[in-house]
Amino acid sequence: MSLIEVKNLNVHYPIRSGFFNRITDYVYAVDGVDFEIKEGESYGLIGESGSGKSTIGKTVVGLEKATSGQIMYQGQDITNAKTRHKLNYNQDVQMIFQDSLSSLNPRKKIFEIIAEPLQNFENLEGKALHDRVIELLNTVGLDEDAAYKFPYQFSGGQRQRIGVARAVATNPKLIVADEPVSALDLSVQAQVLNYMKKIQREYGIGFLFISHDLGVVHHMCDHLAIMHRGRFVEVGTKEDIYNNPQHIYTKRLLAAIPEVDVKNRKQHRMKRRQIEKEFNEDQSKYYDKDGKVYPLRQISETHFVALPEEGGQ
């Protein structure tokens, strides 16, 4: 059974203007999106800034309201806040944010920060509480000393690992990780990602992993959706997206991954230029007359692309 199923999700923000502050238009932040995450699966949502990724993440955890559409959790409709509450959804679904410093309470020591969900959701206290906090810190490579420090006493990467430990404390079924490593430098990114992967394997937690960088999610996600202008332009398995990209926007994101091998840099630059040329030549291949991304069309059992029939490449 699927853990999360999102059906035709729309999140439209009103734009107000004028003396009476009337609604004059809408931002179509999420414009008819469908996807499914299975238990223990890691699903990647990739796109440039403003494409609507965070809005999807926030709507899934209940921080933003859907304009229309449905979110199903283990087969039950949780679009409505009351049902979320009844189903313990707020315990089962946790979020990790990009800004690790502001997402951890600066006045509390790490012990308190991690103990709070354990007290609220698991009713742990005394030695059991203490042991579980330390166990969670150990899981993300931190020792007991860390429990008695404040968030500002850690590096960004360590704080993000603490964020992971706190998210895991409620025994969640799904973690929504919104750009969890973009604020970190490359070597630390890999370390935090490895801890997330370890946790996913050990606890069988599903991930909705949000990033603007296809390079970052490569080792993390089994399935990916490439998002642009509020819609999905390409959906598929890791192999579909990295080895057989079809939409020009996916190709542009792949070309944006820096080439580490000096020998291949020139070829990489040329390929990038070629993709840009292809994109600028005829944009009607990718957008309809209203500038919207075309609906997705299935091209293999697992692979979907938003291209009109005759535009398939």
Ligand SMILES: Nc1ncnc2c1ncn2[C@@H]1O[C@H](COP(=O)(O)OP(=O)(O)OP(=O)(O)O)[C@@H](O)[C@H]1O
């Ligand atoms: N509360 C809000 N009110 C109005 N517009 C909003 C609101 N939140 C987001 N938007 C708009 O919705 C669109 C999608 O924003 P969103 O944050 O989901 O994109 P994103 O892909 O996550 O970008 P980023 O990676 O920069 O966070 C943007 O045009 C943004 O300006």
